[in-house]
Amino acid sequence: MxxxxxxxxxxxxxxxxxxxxxxxxxxxxxxxxxxxxxxxxxxxxxxxxxRCVVIRPPHAGVLPRLLHPKMRKQYPEIEKRIACITDSKRTMVDLYNSIKGRGATRETRMEAVAWIAVCKFHCKLEGGFVRDWVIGHYREPQQRANHPKSWIQYSTTPKGQRIPYMNRDIVPADLDCHLPLDRYFDIDKFRDELYKFDLTCEVIRVDFIYVFLIDLNAPTGLFTMDLIEPHVALTHDRIDLDVSNL
Structure with a gap:
């Protein structure tokens, strides 16, 4: 801040x-x-x-779980999806293919945006995207039959701001990131990185969160992203044992 x-x-x-x-x-x-x-x-x-009961230490959380050789043989696709978000050696060509290539999907575009946040801006990815997509590889097939713009809903703040959020029937729903503790997060530079790949975005600032609405008109579907200020992330005192982080 x-x-x-x-x-x-x-x-x-x-x-x-x-x-x-x-x-x-x-x-x-x-x-x-x-x-x-x-x-x-x-x-x-x-x-x-x-309203916060406990303030989490800056590096609190469950220790990383290693994929041991036996487990790696059983779940190679999980390791591949993790690498799509955390491998700092991904090339511009690889990222472009995930976003604009012939085989690009909503999920591969979400992976690429998460990669930018994690590898270039030192954010931490948390929440349902890790659970539903990276680990579970879940997609809700029914959502493909609907017009993508119908997936988005809006809430209104006391100040009259309209905040977009995904219909919770859409799986995976969105991206949730905590901004880094040890450096300044430049929102303009982050947007520039998205524009390099022709990713359109609308940004709404709500108190201590940046809310992104990304690729509103993409035929394979839009998605939202929340970037949460680190000093606020420390006050998230309810442990959700049903999600993971990268």
Whole structure:
């Protein structure tokens, strides 16, 4: 959050913690209008924080599970799908074929976008896409009979923003990523990477999340992606044992 406000709005945030009183003082240095907007975001985060039972340590989570030789022989396709998201040596040609090639599908395009987030922007992919597609290789065949634009639904925030989300009958549904803890995430550079492959996107900023609506008019289907600020990801205190991460 500090990096984003300084890079995008020229607001410098200074946080001074007082261990004795268990309080902290936050100072904002910028234009008055931007300082007020920054304060509103802090208030939004604090309202979320009040409902949080436990704050996760930055590197909390289940330790990675290794695919031992015997298991690798049984599930080579799982390893292949993992590599489609985590192999930093994938070439531009390979990525383009996954997005625009003759055999490209909605799922291979989702893999390619996830690869950009994980390998080029150091994000962590979590949630149902890993469970449903990477591990389970599930697709809902009924969805192919419907017009892809009918898969998208919208919710409205108190500020009147329309936020797209996928109909939960669509499998795999969407991409959920946590932004990196140790570096600034440049949203413009991320969009540039998508445009290199002619991936269209609409971006909606909602408090501490970037919501992407990607390839709205693609014949094989659109999808959404949530990019969650790392300081908010730490307050996700409900452990979901039914999903994995990459």
């Amino acid at each position: 500090k990096w984003r406000w300084e890079a995008q709005k020229q607001v410098k945030i200074t946080i001074n913690a007082n261990p004795t009183t268990k309080t902290c003082e936050i100072t904002l240095e910028g234009r008055d209008s931007e300082n007020r907007n920054c304060q509103k975001e802090f208030q939004s985060f604090l309202s979320w924080l009040k």
